[in-house]
Amino acid sequence: MLVGGLDLSRNDGDMTPVLMQQALSCLPVPPVTTDAPLRHVLAARPPQDGLDRISNLPVKLLRDIVSRLPAKDAMRTTVLSTRWRRICHSVPLVLVDAHLIPRAATGILRLLHRDADPRDYRTLPLHLAATVSVALAVHPGPFRCVYVTGSNMEAQDAATARWFQLLAAKGIKELVFMNRIKKFGTDVHLPATLFRCISLTKLYLGFWCFPETAALPRSAAFPYLREVGLCSLIMKPQDLAILLDRCPVLEKLMMIGCRWPVCLQFQTRSLRCVQVCSSIVTEITVVHASLLERLLLWDAWGDGGRVHMSSKIKIGHALKLRFLGFLVPGMHQLEIGNTAIKGPQSGGTGKVNLKSWEEAGPIECIQRHIKRLVLREFQGKKAELNFLKFIAERAQVLQKMEIVLTLVTPLQIRWVPS
Structure with missing residues (x-):
């Protein structure tokens, strides 16, 4: 090649x-x-x-x-x-x-x-x-x-x-x-x-x-x-x-x-795009980045690649941030401002059901801010459907939901809240 x-x-x-x-x-x-x-x-x-x-x-x-x-x-x-x-x-x-x-x-x-x-x-x-x-x-x-x-x-x-x-x-x-x-x-x-x-x-x-x-x-x-x-x-x-x-x-x-191990902290007025791929990431902290639009992680693992050693992604001031991903529940911990977004606990069963998401409590960014949601590599598993149902029932301003299936033609769904 x-x-x-x-x-x-x-x-x-x-x-x-x-x-x-x-x-x-x-x-x-x-x-x-x-x-x-x-x-x-x-x-x-x-x-x-x-x-x-x-x-x-x-x-x-x-x-x-x-x-x-x-x-x-x-x-x-x-x-x-x-x-x-x-x-x-x-x-x-x-x-x-x-x-x-x-x-x-x-x-x-x-x-x-x-x-x-x-x-x-x-x-x-x-x-x-x-x-x-x-x-x-x-x-x-x-x-x-x-x-x-x-x-x-x-x-x-x-x-x-x-x-x-x-x-x-x-x-x-x-x-x-x-x-x-x-x-x-x-x-x-x-x-x-x-x-x-x-x-x-x-x-x-x-x-x-x-x-x-x-x-x-x-x-x-x-x-x-x-x-x-x-x-x-x-x-x-x-x-x-x-x-x-x-x-x-x-x-x-x-x-x-x-x-x-990447421990990245930046405060800048010029940075627009950050990509970290195929690396061990312990923490990425965006203190102040007024122009940052994309923060992309791809094959970014916790310490040693072990799931129980998670990466911390902290977003302080980044008003123009439009793309954040790809985050893996249980591997990446996300904090935006003073809000810590935590994935639901599986209760030792290894499965995440709808009740687990409901017990996570209200999430303001989902209820009042998300207008477009894109889910890639969607396989239609029960846990994925539970997450999808949780978002659809609570996102009050959601206008468009795009689901890209694994190895299948992308499927677009326009969601109109009742």
Whole structure:
């Protein structure tokens, strides 16, 4: 299976490829593609008179064209003329390492799940990292986006440090940097020079040890960073707190496969979306988030994944919150303001009946505030029907109820209170 331009089909019993695939599947799509390079278009429709009309276009338009090419194709234009060289060196480029892989190497990647000789693959990450180093060095910058997902940076501390020096100096805007580790336990520390990349607006990191933040100067910050993705990082809770504190305009935070118990507390005026997936979550506290619209948990377990060790979700001030889920009764404890929402007790039988919900007492948000209810993965079990009946009988302002059945076409029900 190709993800992010590289093949992740190989699976020899180690879960690392599976986790890597999960992380890569959540990355933003690179802003350029090699599916329809400019040379193919010109080859399909060559000018009848042989004149080079593209070179006669205004410089502003040519710069726009070059900035939309993969870095490899953009750099090739420098051999055309001095004018093209100046244009290429003056535009922000997009560097995607998957675009730098030769066709032969790509074929090796695709054969990995067919018992290909691992020696054929062993030197590819090293060669790819060397190619990325050259590409970063030769272009004067700025870089609009750098998308590195195919290199194993183990024992390449010097290259990693050099990359971040170049990225910081050349005004990197968007950075996706995944360390292609072979097995857990081989993680490499990110250099602290990451915090020199102050021009960043989007940052995705995967399979790294996050740099120590205790000794960072107060001036170290990401003043323009709006989107952050943290994938299977080794990171201390205090480092996460400092990172969020140094991102004053952050709008989206995504955390996948966190390798530490997540205890997240934030107070921000900019954050709009928080996603925590495939992680152990002990507590998430929203102190004050005036713009927060989505708080998504997916495969977020209590401590150690055990049901009796629950996660606490506390919502303080979040007036624009429109999506909260997915919460599991018995695993997640929800508090909104001063109201603690508790699931009914099963009385030791393991079953939740209608009487259990009735004994939970009146819930004001259900009675007076819920206008739309969406239930996904509905299986029609008795406990689910009991919950549905409890809501339908007590929701005084409910206007629409949508039930999405498991593996069945969605069923919509419009509920009109009597």
